[in-house]
Amino acid sequence: MFDVTTKTIEWAGKELKLETGKIARQADGAVMVSYGDSSVFTAVTAAKTMKPEIDFFPMSVYYVEKAYAAGKIPGGFFKREGRPTEKETLVSRLIDRPLRPLFLPQFRNETQVICTVMSTDGVNDTDIPALIGASAALTISGMPFLGPIGAARVGMIDGAFVLNPTLEQMETSILDLVVAGTREGVLMVESEASELDEDTMLDAVMFGWKGFQPVIDMIIDFAEDCAKEPWDLPELGYDADTLKAEVAKIAADDFKKAYAEKDKSKRQNLLSEIRKRTVDTVSADDAYTTSSVSGACKKLEASIVRGDILETGNRIDGRDTKTVRSIMSEVGVLPRVHGSALFTRGETQAIVATTLGTGQDEQIIDDLNGEYRQNFMLHYNFPPYSVGEAGRFGFTGRREIGHGKLAWRAIHPMLPSKEEFPYTIRAVSEITESNGSSSMATVCGTSLSLMDAGVPLKKPVAGIAMGLIKEDEKFAVLSDILGDEDHLGDMDFKVAGTKEGITSLQMDIKITSITEEIMKIALGQARDGRNHILDEMAKAIDTSRTGVSDFAPQITSITIPKDKIRDVIGSGGSVIREIIEVTGAKIDIDDDGSVSVAAVDAESAQKAVDWIKDIIAEPEVGTIYHGKVVRIVDFGAFVNIMGKTDGLVHISEIADRRIEKVSDEIEEGQMVYTKCIGIDRRGKIKLSMRVVNQENGEELESAEGEVQEEREAS
Numbered sequence: 165m166f167d168v169t170t171k172t173i174e175w176a177g178k179e180l181k182l183e184t185g186k187i188a189r190q191a192d193g194a195v196m197v198s199y200g201d202s203s204v205f206t207a208v209t210a211a212k213t214m215k216p217e218i219d220f221f222p223m224s225v226y227y228v229e230k231a232y233a234a235g236k237i238p239g240g241f242f243k244r245e246g247r248p249t250e251k252e253t254l255v256s257r258l259i260d261r262p263l264r265p266l267f268l269p270q271f272r273n274e275t276q277v278i279c280t281v282m283s284t285d286g287v288n289d290t291d292i293p294a295l296i297g298a299s300a301a302l303t304i305s306g307m308p309f310l311g312p313i314g315a316a317r318v319g320m321i322d323g324a325f326v327l328n329p330t331l332e333q334m335e336t337s338i339l340d341l342v343v344a345g346t347r348e349g350v351l352m353v354e355s356e357a358s359e360l361d362e363d364t365m366l367d368a369v370m371f372g373w374k375g376f377q378p379v380i381d382m383i384i385d386f387a388e389d390c391a392k393e394p395w396d397l398p399e400l401g402y403d404a405d406t407l408k409a410e411v412a413k414i415a416a417d418d419f420k421k422a423y424a425e426k427d428k429s430k431r432q433n434l435l436s437e438i439r440k441r442t443v444d445t446v447s448a449d450d451a452y453t454t455s456s457v458s459g460a461c462k463k464l465e466a467s468i469v470r471g472d473i474l475e476t477g478n479r480i481d482g483r484d485t486k487t488v489r490s491i492m493s494e495v496g497v498l499p500r501v502h503g504s505a506l507f508t509r510g511e512t513q514a515i516v517a518t519t520l521g522t523g524q525d526e527q528i529i530d531d532l533n534g535e536y537r538q539n540f541m542l543h544y545n546f547p548p549y550s551v552g553e554a555g556r557f558g559f560t561g562r563r564e565i566g567h568g569k570l571a572w573r574a575i576h577p578m579l580p581s582k583e584e585f586p587y588t589i590r591a592v593s594e595i596t597e598s599n600g601s602s603s604m605a606t607v608c609g610t611s612l613s614l615m616d617a618g619v620p621l622k623k624p625v626a627g628i629a630m631g632l633i634k635e636d637e638k639f640a641v642l643s644d645i646l647g648d649e650d651h652l653g654d655m656d657f658k659v660a661g662t663k664e665g666i667t668s669l670q671m672d673i674k675i676t677s678i679t680e681e682i683m684k685i686a687l688g689q690a691r692d693g694r695n696h697i698l699d700e701m702a703k704a705i706d707t708s709r710t711g712v713s714d715f716a717p718q719i720t721s722i723t724i725p726k727d728k729i730r731d732v733i734g735s736g737g738s739v740i741r742e743i744i745e746v747t748g749a750k751i752d753i754d755d756d757g758s759v760s761v762a763a764v765d766a767e768s769a770q771k772a773v774d775w776i777k778d779i780i781a782e783p784e785v786g787t788i789y790h791g792k793v794v795r796i797v798d799f800g801a802f803v804n805i806m807g808k809t810d811g812l813v814h815i816s817e818i819a820d821r822r823i824e825k826v827s828d829e830i831e832e833g834q835m836v837y838t839k840c841i842g843i844d845r846r847g848k849i850k851l852s853m854r855v856v857n858q859e860n861g862e863e864l865e866s867a868e869g870e871v872q873e874e875r876e877a878s
Contacts, residue, residue, distance in 0.1 A: 169390040173382050175199075176316075176328040178288065180379065182300050182386050192392070193305030197297035201285035203233075206297030208305050210275040214398055219455040219462075221267055223275040227255040227294050233284045234532040251531060253565045255279075255291045259298050261672050262315070262344040262352040268308040270397055275307070284532045287330050292317055295344060300383045306392035310676065312383040313351060314376030315344035318368045320360070325368055327375040331533060341365075341669075343372035347380055349677025356573035359623075359665030362687040370680060402451050404460075411460040415442045419468050426481045428511050428599045428647070429552055435465070466652045470633045473640050480648055481510075488628070488644040488693050493608070493704035495616040502716040503617020505704070507609035509644070509697075511599035513550075516609035518617040520716040521588040522762040523752030540579055541590045544568035544606055550598040551647075567603040568593070571627075574607045574660035574668035575614070578622045585620055586719050586760045587712075600646040601629030607660045607668075608701060615705050618712040625667060626697040627660030630686045634675065641686050643693045654678075659690035663698055717750065717762040720769050726757045728780040731808075739779070739808075747772040778807035783849050785840050788856060793834045796826050803838055803851055811849030813838055818853050 168185040181198040188194035191207040215222065229252055231238045231245060238245055248256070259279065267275075279294040295315040302309040319329035319337035329337055341355035350373050357365065415438050422434035439461050446457045469480065477484055489510030498504035503518035526537040544567045548555030571593065579589070591613055593606040604627030611625040631645035632655030642649055650656055654675045660668040671683075712718075724732065732753065733740050740751055749763040749772035759776060763769040783789075789805035796802075800814040813836075818829050830836060830853075838851040 169386065171382055171386040171389075173378060175378060176375070178328070180293075180296070180382070182297075182382065184301075184304060184386075184390055191301075192307065193301035193303075195297050195300045195304070196282075197293040197300070198283075199293045200288045201283060202281075202288045202290050202293060203283040204279055204281050204290050204293045204297050206277065206279045206294065206301045208275070208277045208298070208301040208307070210305075210307055211273045214272045215274060217453060217455045218272050219458050221264065221272055221275070223260070223264060223267070223277070225256045225260040225263070225277040225279075225298070227252050227259060227279045227281075227291070229281045229284075229290070229532050231532070233281045234286070236532070239530065249529075249531065250565055250569070253562050254569055255294060257562055257566045258291060258342065258352075258354060259295050262295070262313050263298060263302065263309075263311075265351065265674050265676065266310040266313065266346075268310070268397065271308045277302070281532065286533055287332070288328070289317065289331060289334075290532075291342070292328065296379055296383075300386060303383055303387045304391040306395050308395060308397060311346070312380055312387070313344055313346055314379040314383075315342065316372045316376040316379075317342050318372040318375070320357075320364075320368065325371045327372070339368060341368050341372060343369050343376075345373055345376075346677050347377065349373070349679055350671070350683070351673045351677055353669055353671040355669045356576065357661075357666050357668065358577045359662055359667060361665050362684075362691055365666050365669055366680065366684055366687060369683065402456065407446070407452055407456060407460050408463065410446055411442055411457065411464055414445060415439075415461065416464060416468070419465055423465075423469055423472075423480055423648075431480075431648075432552070469648065469652050470635065473633050473642070474635060474638055477640070479642065480646055485640050486643050486689060486692070488696055491697060491700040493612055493701050495612050495705045500715055502713045503613045503615075503619070505609050505612035505616055507605050507612060507701075508597070509601075509605055509608070510646075511597055512595075512602055512605045513597035514593050514595050514602060514605040514609040516591055516593045516606065516613040518610075518613045518619070519590045519592075520617060520619075520712055521590065522717060522719065522750045523586070523588060523754075523760055524750055525588040525590070539582060539588045540572070540576060541588075542568050542572040542575065542593070542606075542610060543590070544571060544593045544595070544603070546595045546598070546602065550595045550602070567606065570603050570658065570668060570670050571606040571610060571660075574627055575610055575621075575625055577667045578611075578625055578662065580620045580622070586721050587619070587717075589614070589617075589619060598647065600644070600650060601627075601658065603627070604629050604658055604660065608697060612701060612705060615708040617716070618709040620708045623662040623664065624698055624701060624706065625660060625662055626694050626701060627658060627668070628690050628693040628697060630657035630659065630690050630693075631655055632657070632678065632682065632686070634678070634682075639682060641682065641689055643689050655682075655686075657683075657686050657690070659687065659694060661694060663695055715764075717764055718766050718769050719760055719762045720773050722759050722761070722773060722776070724753075724757045724759055724776065724780050726755075729753060729755075729757060731779050732759075732776055743772050743775050747775065751776075775807070778809075781806050781809070783809060783811065783840050783843065785842060788837060788839045789851075790835060790837055793830055793832050793836060796830070796832055798826070801826055801830055803836060805838065805840075805849070805851070809849070811838065811840065811851040813851045813853050817841070817851065817855075819857065820854055 166186045170183045172181045178200045183196045188207045193208040197204050281290045299312045303312040318341040319326040320339035338358040345351040418438045425431040443457045447454045492508040494506045497506045501517045502520045506515050526539045591610045595602045607627035631642035631649045631653040633640045634654045656672045658670045748768045752760045761772045791803040791805040794804045802810045804810050837856045839855045841852045842850040
């Protein structure tokens with residue numbers, strides 16, 4: 165019944181298996197990928213006809229994690245998977261980026277790639293199998309896809325690269341790098357690193373590229389047995405060279421003049437007018453559609469900009485290939501927030517605000533591999549006014565999530581440990597102007613904002629975006645690219661880090677691949693640009709402030725014995741709730757006995773700390789306590805000496821003389837000095853007022869001195 169094709173190889177110490185022909189046979193391509201005991205099913209489909217008047221490739225990629233893959237039932241009321249998680253969105257982008265450049269330009273049929281995680285072993289991450297599955301499914305689908313591609317993760321443990329490290333190994337790795345590409349070269353890189361130098365990063369990329377070559381060979385072998393017939397591409401219906409000549413005749417000179425305008429807004433207005441006029445004029449001939457003329461305009465613009473850079477080295481705004489635009493940095497721009505910065509580079513600008521919170525503000529993330537907490541969040545917003553447009557507002561799209569995560573990866577390695585700085589940190593980047601690399605402006609602005617907030621960053625971090633113009637063997641690497649250079653160029657290469665090394669690297673290629681030589685030049689040029697930006701940032705602030713803002717919570721950390729945690733929390737949380745309600749402080753207690761007490765003012769925090777210390781304190785024989793009489797009985801009085809701890813003053817220990825009635829000497833609510841004279845086997849505390857009330861008053865004076873010293877110390 166089933167015509168099944170299966171291929172298996174040993175890859176990085178584990179079995180990688182591809183299978184098709186059994187599941188989803190109506191899809192254009194469907195492959196089950198298994199790596200270890202993790203399985204991802206990928207199905208690809210495309211419309212058989214192209215949408216009319218479309219001038220882009222409408223491909224959508226979805227990576228979906230099913231709770232059943234880890235033997236879990238989703239939380240929430242509906243008990244089913246909901247909106248995509250951040251990881252699902254990021255992996256969807258990860259898969260999309262290396263696939264998109266490999267489709268033929270004339271293929272504009274609506275295409276969908278769906279990767280579903282159906283089983284996970286908790287050992288191997290599922291993003292690499294998903295990418296491999298998408299590559300294999302497209303390769304056998306018959307679509308005009310110039311693959312296959314391979315992908316791999318690279319870690320670095322004890323100074324050595326590791327191919328496809330396990331989730332456990334990644335906990336000790338100083339590098340998390342994903343690389344994808346073809347036999348010819350690299351197409352995509354995504355990474356986080358602990359200040360690795362440029363040569364090491366390049367070696368890691370090439371290690372991964374070489375490491376996934378067996379996967380490409382496997383997919384080719386797989387496709388030879390089961391690939392469908394290639395699709396027939398639609399005829400254009402017109403002569404492309406003739407259309408190109410007509411568009412150039414009408415618009416070439418005007419486009420050249422427009423791209424000589426250095427101001428982005430003016431340039432965009434001029435270009436828009438030229439495009440509209442050209443489309444209206446040329447499409448008046450029924451031989452050409454508006455989308456075909458629009459496409460010809462884009463190609464003409466690309467040839468003008470790219471040709472000028474390659475021939476003269478001059479860019480749209482007049483810079484050479486290595487110069488970074490002018491930079492202005494300010495901190496403390498928002499008066500009541502905990503930390504803020506305004507970073508401006510040319511016509512790209514980000515205002516970043518930092519908020520410091522407590523452990524209760526940590527983000528709880530529940531994925532297939534379990535629940536964990538995150539105490540650093542970085543959110544990126546890209547409102548339409550940043551590019552002078554009126555557009556959709558208030559929606560967090562894949563781009564916003566992706567750019568925020570890229571900046572997060574750049575900053576994360578430089579953050580202090582939770583023990584060093586017990587705050588939850590949230591940075592929000594609002595892009596107020598954009599003309600190239602707002603994600604790298606976010607890195608710079610976040611670094612400045614965190615230092616302004618008093619977060620003890622190990623070192624300042626900056627980022628820069630590099631571009632590439634390549635025609636045959638001739639190429640130019642561009643530092644600090646503009647939006648138009650990104651749009652019309654061949655590479656978006658973003659590098660962030662400190663003066664000592666790289667903390668994050670992201671690369672996307674719009675051509676079929678780039679060489680190791682080009683990457684080496686780009687990394688070196690990026691290092692020089694990054695160091696220049698760090699020098700400019702240092703003019704505003706070069707190290708973290710010594711304290712946090714007066715408006716931020718003041719956190720005091722103490723450690724209590726594990727066996728006292730229950731006493732501090734109380735039955736049903738009654739004790740800790742009372743402390744919070746009375747003092748106004750926030751209290752977080754970890755299982756190891758670490759306690760964080762946070763309050764807006766230091767007095768409230770100290771009051772809560774003293775309360776906790778009283779609860780966990782153990783009475784000591786010979787110590788004098790100043791406490792309240794809480795209950796009077798026939799045989800004595802109970803005195804509260806610390807927290808919830810009471811001791812008994814026997815009637816014989818109240819005074820030096822014999823007394824008939826306890827209430828004749830003391831009353832409930834009275835503050836008295838007592839001395840601990842013993843603790844019996846059951847933990848009952850014996851107190852004496854007689855000792856500290858001797859006629860000479862020496863003990864009393866000593867007790868008053870000790871109490872005063874305790875007050876001053878607290």
